[in-house]
Amino acid sequence: MRLALWQGHSPAGDISAAMAALETALNAAGAAGATTLVTPEIYLPGYNHPAIADHAQPRGGAWHGTVAAFCRKAGCGIVLGYAERDGATVCNSALVLDDRGAQVAHYRKIQLYGPREKALYTQGDAYVTFDMNGTKAAILICYDIEFAPHVAALAAQGVRIILVPTANMQPYTHVVRHTVPAMAANHAVSIVYANYCGSEGDLDYVGGSLIAAADGSIPAQAGTTPALLIADLPEGYPEQHLSTQALDLRTIPL
Template sequence: MRVALCQIEVGDDPQENLQRMLDALAGAPEADLAVFPEASQVRFGNELARFAEPLDGPFVTALRDAARTHRTAVIAGVFEPAGDGRVHNTVVGIEADGALAGSYRKLHLFDAFGDRESEDVAAGDEPVVLDLAGTRIGVVTCYDVRFPELARALVDRGAQILAIPAAWAQGVFKEEHWTTLIRARAIENTTWVVAVDKAPDRSRPPRGAPGGVGRSQLIDPMGVVVADLGPHPGVRVAELDPAVTGKVRALVPSLAHRRRDVL
């Protein structure tokens, strides 16, 4: 399975962001799956409700058309209206034929480090495993990665890969937190992780702190970093071998050793 990590810049104009996504897909025609950041539609700091669209709106429809054109499945972060003046921070999964495989609304909102995501975003209420690109992919969005019980619940529901789209806020120790947490989720669940952050902001958003630290990574079930995109925009296509999961779990059967009688 060939996975494209699409570490794009995300700005204040959804049409410019969409064009970056289309260009990334065109630049990775050999990929089976392309993963984009959280909030690829428009960066945080904007009036999100003004840009939010239903999943049959023009933004996701354009992504579905592009997925069909390039025969590449897509995972990407968008915003949906929540009905109370706020939005849902949503990740969509799109099949290579353009069909909508499903969507996940972020469970844990980033009310931390002085930010208040919940002022603009309404939380979801259900973990989601997507049947996508011939496998089962559990979705973990940005701040969700700090909650290991979510990743474990997704693995228990049959996820063979964890996809972690993010718009990770910049700040002291934030890059270290990101790289440590995404590797931890791979190691403790002996599963592949595809973690894609947006490229770092080069200008301040209309309000709030800059986002994105880059460092998008493909990590194998032993915790080996197969690809790391560093701090700059870019697209990297890397090989994900599902057979590695079984080999690692035979060597490190920690999931089988869980004390379900106690915990």
């Protein structure tokens, strides 16, 4: 399966610029034969925008139709992070569309990070899995992927690919260097982790977006500037290359 991620600057509330960048990235990913493009966290309107609640949009709004049309034109699906308005609440969400622009999944972040997120968003309370070209996939958002129990729970359900919009900032470079690759290797799942680069308000993003394979290899990783990463993941791996921790774990009574 060929997957893509887009690492770029936050649109910082400029929705027209955001849509133009999405269309360009989708067209490029589609032309390269990618099945799906993963974008950063809260790409609409921008993770660190000062008025998130005012810019949050309902699922299925006009923006949704625009992005769906981009997918159909490009022949490429998308995982799009956005601030979701649901009545009086706002959620840190990700929408999954296929290459025909049809919705195949929708997820709300479970592990809200820090006081700002906890003040802005209502947390999600469920995993979401879906079929992606015959492979069981799931969505986690940023901080979610740093919790081994969540990754283990998805792997136990047969998930083989986890797609992750993120907004990882300084000084947490260890997440892209060590945490995400270790999660992939330890749980025998592939992870596509799409981050921002550059600055937004008082945040400096670390970049480092990556595609980490289930056998512990890293087929592609970005630096600290905008990048479109595309990598092929095999349908399967030799058994001796995959972690057996889930089978070998001994539970020690306390």
